[in-house]
Amino acid sequence: MDLSYSEAERAFQDEVRAFLKDSLPKDLSDKVRANIELGREDMVRWHAILNARGWLASTWPKDHGGTGWTPVERHIFEEECALAFAPRIVPFGVHMLGPVLLKFGSEAQKASFLPRILDGTDWWCQGYSEPGAGSDLASLKTAAVRDGADYVVNGQKTWTTLGQHANKIFCLVRTSKDGKPQEGISFLLIDLDTPGIEMRPIKLIEGGHEVNEVFFTDVRVPASNLVGAENQGWTIAKYLLTHERTNIAGVGFSAAAFEQLKIIARKITRGGRPLAETPLFAARMAQTEIDLEAMKITNLRMLSEAQKNGAPGLESSMLKIKGTVIRQTLNDLTRRALGPAAAPFPSEDLDGNAALVPGDFANEAAEYFNNRKISIFGGSNEIQRNILSKAMLGL
Incomplete structure (x- = not known):
């Protein structure tokens, strides 16, 4: 995606790429690439690496141990991490409770809990x-x-x-x-x-x-x-949920999933030619790419508004709906492309496409099933549509 980054933003992108190349453990990226469930120690280790660099809390202000990044810098970081198959930051402390404490917590609560989120104590x-x-x-x-x-x-x-x-x-x-x-x-x-x-x-x-x-x-x-x-919990809950829904959208992870889908569609053949060249599948990929690019722009707009106002607005509901639909569409297209290879225990006879499994795209079935949940949690997509409709109609 070409967002016409400034010279400083491109330098930051190069810095993130260099950091990931040097600091992202290969065993962790291999697990993420293969959709293998991460253990607690895996996630704690990645958090510690990011925290040592000062890059764990991208939504926090600098005076509380955050990055102080601009919306574009945060977008760059999240997309580059996803493309490098870095583990996703566990959101509950960093992206959910942290912003709540910064907004509503007492000074004693901030002093007690925020450092413990960053250093992994809690x-x-x-x-x-x-x-x-x-x-x-x-x-x-x-x-x-x-x-x-x-x-x-x-x-x-x-x-x-x-x-x-x-x-x-x-x-x-x-x-x-x-x-x-x-x-x-x-x-x-x-x-x-x-x-x-x-x-x-x-x-x-x-x-x-x-x-x-x-x-x-x-x-x-x-x-x-x-x-x-x-x-006052309902007010706090709504504030937290705007952050949660933004995180659920997973823009960077959809971008990485689409890159993987393109690789599969070039390798897998149907009727003697790459799947990516068959009209129906190519059209489905094109529509998904258009939706993904539009979502990236919406994500940047939302991040920019959140930086001004301190929290995402109604756009978080829109982003959650579109983001989850795109991710599920990508799972479905990947499953369709892999065919028998997408099964939990694929046969050795895969019509000439055995080179793709199990190493390249193992556990695709688990990923497909697991991501059925994302349009439900954080407030189902039906509820998000109600929220948007009421706001638009002034009800």
């Missing part, structure tokens, strides 16, 4: 969804009742991503039943080592363990762990 997970409160988040029932200097928490959270690696969780809890459901929600930071917390794994369709359910039984949490004011 791994945060997100306690939003419940069995009866997913996209309808305001229906959450997990209760936090004030008892002296503590809140006592009872309830359940589900779809807690990477919670098995975490030592802390930020939760939306109900602190009041008065008024509208949104008016009785608070934002609470909880240590997962606290007595009364149980985490159970949820096995995914492809066999992976990425999400969990968490149970709270009479869990005592210091009231000092309340972020913002009591019953």
Whole structure:
């Protein structure tokens, strides 16, 4: 993509490429390229490498350990990391809780928690969804009742991503039943080592363990762990979700996936010629590329507005919708291109295309199934369309 970068921006792009060439461990990039699940130590190691360079918290101001990058610099960094098959930054601490603490946290909370996010002392997970409160988040029932200097928490959270690696969780809890459901929600930071917390794994369709359910039984949490004011949680939740939805869009990862698709389509043959030259598949690739280029521009516009206003706006919903649709389209096109080679355990007889597996595009089936979720979490795409429609119609 040619964004007519300035001389300084091209120099920054060269700096990022050189850093990735020198500092990205090959074993990590090989795992990402092959869609192999990363372990906790893999992700912690990459975070530490980025933090040592001062490049972990791209959305934070410099005075809190962030990069202070411009929107274009952040776009360059994310795209180059994706193209180099670098592990994705785990978003819960860096891209979600960090901005919330910077906006709503007390000075004591910032001083305590922000450095621990950067140096890897704390791994945060997100306690939003419940069995009866997913996209309808305001229906959450997990209760936090004030008892002296503590809140006592009872309830359940589900779809807690990477919670098995975490030592802390930020939760939306109900602190009041008065008024509208949104008016009785608070934002609470909880240590997962606290007595009364149980985490159970949820096995995914492809066999992976990425999400969990968490149970709270009479869990005592210091009231000092309340972020913002009591019953202000809905405002904080919406602020956090704009950052989450922007991250879910995964613009850089779609760009990398499209580059991989082009490689496959040139290698795979149908009827004696490369798949990329067959009219129907070529047309599908062209439409996806057009959509991807438009999304990149939208992403830059959104980042620019976020830098001015401190948080993404409604554009984050639009970006989340389009970004997830494009990523799922790319998964589908890749699966169609690979044919039998996309199966979890492909046959050795692959119609002359055996050279592509298992090394080049192993686990494509797992990637396809896993990414079915991205149009659902962070607020389903149907909900995002409702948000945009209401804003446009002034409802």
